[in-house]
Amino acid sequence: MTFALAIEQLLNGVQLGVMLFLMAAGLTLIFGVMGLINLAHGSLYMVGAFACATVAAFTGSFWLGLVASLAASAAAGALIEITVIRRLYARDHLDQVLATFALILIFSEGMRWLFGSFPLYLDIPPLLEGAVALPGGGQYPLYRLAIILAGALVALGLYGLISRTRLGMRIRAGESDREMIAALGVDIRTLYTLVFALGAALAGFAGGMVGALQSVQVGMGEPVLILAFVVIVIGGIGSIKGALIGALLVGVVDTMGRLLLPQVLSLMVPPAQAGLIGGALASMLIYILMAVILAVKPRGLFPAQA
Amino acid sequence: MKTFLKAATLALSLGASSLAMAEPVKIGLITTLSGGGAGLGLDTRDGFMLAIKQSGNKDVTVITEDDAQKPELAVQIADKMIQSEDVDILTGIVWSNLLMAVVPGAVAQGKIYVSTNAAPAALAGEKCDPLYFNAAYQNDNLHEAMGEYANKGYKKMFIMAPNYPAGKDSLTGFKRYFKGTVANEVYTQVGQTDYAAEIAQIRASGADGVFAFLPGGMGIAFMKQYAQSGVKIPVMGPGFSFSQDVLPAIGDAALGAKASGQWAKDLDNEANKKFVPAFEKEYGRLPSIYAVQAYDAAQLILSAASKASVKDTAAFTAELKKADIQSPRGKFKFNTNRHPIQDIYVTEVVKDGGVLTNKIIEKIFTDHGDAYAQACKK
Numbered sequence: 001m002t003f004a005l006a007i008e009q010l011l012n013g014v015q016l017g018v019m020l021f022l023m024a025a026g027l028t029l030i031f032g033v034m035g036l037i038n039l040a041h042g043s044l045y046m047v048g049a050f051a052c053a054t055v056a057a058f059t060g061s062f063w064l065g066l067v068a069s070l071a072a073s074a075a076a077g078a079l080i081e082i083t084v085i086r087r088l089y090a091r092d093h094l095d096q097v098l099a100t101f102a103l104i105l106i107f108s109e110g111m112r113w114l115f116g117s118f119p120l121y122l123d124i125p126p127l128l129e130g131a132v133a134l135p136g137g138g139q140y141p142l143y144r145l146a147i148i149l150a151g152a153l154v155a156l157g158l159y160g161l162i163s164r165t166r167l168g169m170r171i172r173a174g175e176s177d178r179e180m181i182a183a184l185g186v187d188i189r190t191l192y193t194l195v196f197a198l199g200a201a202l203a204g205f206a207g208g209m210v211g212a213l214q215s216v217q218v219g220m221g222e223p224v225l226i227l228a229f230v231v232i233v234i235g236g237i238g239s240i241k242g243a244l245i246g247a248l249l250v251g252v253v254d255t256m257g258r259l260l261l262p263q264v265l266s267l268m269v270p271p272a273q274a275g276l277i278g279g280a281l282a283s284m285l286i287y288i289l290m291a292v293i294l295a296v297k298p299r300g301l302f303p304a305q306a
Numbered sequence: 307m308k309t310f311l312k313a314a315t316l317a318l319s320l321g322a323s324s325l326a327m328a329e330p331v332k333i334g335l336i337t338t339l340s341g342g343g344a345g346l347g348l349d350t351r352d353g354f355m356l357a358i359k360q361s362g363n364k365d366v367t368v369i370t371e372d373d374a375q376k377p378e379l380a381v382q383i384a385d386k387m388i389q390s391e392d393v394d395i396l397t398g399i400v401w402s403n404l405l406m407a408v409v410p411g412a413v414a415q416g417k418i419y420v421s422t423n424a425a426p427a428a429l430a431g432e433k434c435d436p437l438y439f440n441a442a443y444q445n446d447n448l449h450e451a452m453g454e455y456a457n458k459g460y461k462k463m464f465i466m467a468p469n470y471p472a473g474k475d476s477l478t479g480f481k482r483y484f485k486g487t488v489a490n491e492v493y494t495q496v497g498q499t500d501y502a503a504e505i506a507q508i509r510a511s512g513a514d515g516v517f518a519f520l521p522g523g524m525g526i527a528f529m530k531q532y533a534q535s536g537v538k539i540p541v542m543g544p545g546f547s548f549s550q551d552v553l554p555a556i557g558d559a560a561l562g563a564k565a566s567g568q569w570a571k572d573l574d575n576e577a578n579k580k581f582v583p584a585f586e587k588e589y590g591r592l593p594s595i596y597a598v599q600a601y602d603a604a605q606l607i608l609s610a611a612s613k614a615s616v617k618d619t620a621a622f623t624a625e626l627k628k629a630d631i632q633s634p635r636g637k638f639k640f641n642t643n644r645h646p647i648q649d650i651y652v653t654e655v656v657k658d659g660g661v662l663t664n665k666i667i668e669k670i671f672t673d674h675g676d677a678y679a680q681a682c683k684k
Binding site for chain 2 (some may be wrong): 008015117119121138214219255259272275
């Protein structure tokens with residue numbers, strides 16, 4: 001394995017990790033503050049991707065599409081919070097899972113009804129097309145670098161928001177003692193709607209950015225949702241820092257596993273077999289990682305509340 | 307009572323006319339109409355229905371259901387169609403893993419299955435079945451053709467396919483004919499949407515060509531990402547990777563790509579000259595290979611139904627096997643294992659009047675069968 005390949009794969013892993021972080025941050029924030037398991041988070045990701053593809057196709061500008069993905073998913077998030085989710089805070093997790101699963105079906109069928117079964121396509125903006133040279137003689141797509149940068153900025157922004165602003169203070173207060181912050185006169189209902197919309201906007205933003213790399217289609221959110229759950233379980237449920245570390249860990253382990261496992265196995269078995277077994281093992285790797293981490297630290301790497 | 311009625315109708319129909327179509331035929335079409343593989347299923351359905359419509363046959367009913375590319379759903383639908391809808395023939399499944407889940411059960415219950423696409427090796431050899439026909443090819447065929455083609459000018463190939471039965475058949479088929487070295491053999495996940503890790507391996511492999519079997523949305527994602535990656539190694543694949551259903555989405559990134567196919571839009575024969583405009587007129591888009599295969603499957607069923615009763619499976623399958631149809635592919639006949647013997651071509655993606663399409667550049671195999679036929683004893 002050459003140096004250039006190692007660097008490129010590391011970047012691929014980080015890029016996947018950054019995307020997962022955008023999903024996982026919202027998921028973990030919502031769980032941390034409201035104690036709610038939101039299975040429909042993947043649907044908000046899909047809403048973002050569809051909004052971006054539609055607006056970009058209509059206006060010809062990817063950037064307007066990206067703004068639309070933020071706006072549409074935040075609006076969709078606020079809407080479901082007010083109409084459905086709000087009634088679930090006091091219920092147990094099973095009710096929440098059932099209701100948010102129903103939301104997945106409603107969103108998927110709704111999107112199919114609006115946009116049809118054929119995937120939509122979103123082109124990379126001309127500004128970010130092509131590849132840039134890497135040290136060691138490799139090349140890397142500019143768009144993927146831009147995703148890494150955008151993800152890093154969002155992570156910084158979230159950190160600033162939560163540790164430096166009044167809203168962040170309320171979010172932290174909401175995490176540690178819900179009744180007390182309500183008793184102090186903070187409008188907890190608006191706070192919850194805001195947090196939910198923020199989480200939704202992050203998911204939609206991820207959807208819009210990924211839409212340009214892949215096809216935008218109904219059901220695109222669920223595979224990512226599963227990975228995002230793995231991330232927050234590894235990182236510690238409710239912790240933004242855990243979500244960031246967990247996401248990068250999952251991204252890098254998954255990418256490197258897909259590269260290295262077949263190669264390691266090919267030392268022992270014929271290459272065709274190594275490809276098959278290695279490929280299958282690589283897709284299990286992050287779940288094995290999750291199991292190992294849970295065995296050592298049952299509450300995840302950075303448990304939010306002691 | 308029901309059996310008596312059936313027997314009575316059968317006797318009546320036989321007595322009334324030995325001519326065409328006295329016996330109603332009920333066909334269950336299970337295919338993928340949602341998700342990333344929807345393009346393939348829509349073409350399958352539309353190609354099939356075009357043949358039925360052109361025949362003007364009112365005795366044939368087709369019920370269509372979406373399997374969402376999920377094996378468990380396909381099995382449920384097949385069970386429902388067999389048990390409560392009482393279909394005579396099943397068809398339409400695009401994906402080999404779904405087909406493997408449905409066909410053994412269906413033929414065990416005495417139902418005929420005519421495949422419009424999926425053709426796993428497992429059902430072409432020892433485990434073949436007199437009730438299972440394949441109107442498309444055997445999975446290995448198009449990949450074998452690319453292996454043969456790669457011998458002309460490529461020494462070291464990077465080959466990749468999704469990890470499911472057709473993916474394994476694909477790379478096996480390619481290697482059966484390719485004489486150069488294989489730089490790397492990679493199996494990706496079915497439905498994978500991000501190929502960054504694989505593209506990095508291609509870049510580092512030192513191969514002079516890439517063979518990728520990535521049907522439907524997988525191919526779209528791969529080709530778009532490949533075009534952005536700065537890797538310039540030429541990509542080739544079986545027809546599915548560059549078929550008409552994915553070309554508009556891939557865009558100019560596909561230009562110049564070589565692919566293999568048993569049919570192309572510009573194939574010169576009478577049936578094709580009628581089929582392509584008819585499909586375009588009916589649906590407002592160009593047909594893909596899936597549409598042709600389904601069109602032929604429907605033609606095969608119609609042809610057999612005009613000569614034998616579908617309730618008499620022995621007679622019906624004997625008529626099916628004669629393959630008395632005018633295929634847009636030109637020559638078409640069945641091998642001993644009820645898989646096609648046909649010519650296979652190499653095509654190139656070109657721009658024809660602003661539309662991306664495949665153009666034949668050479669015929670690579672003449673009357674090509676498959677490697678499993680001898681093993682089929684049934």
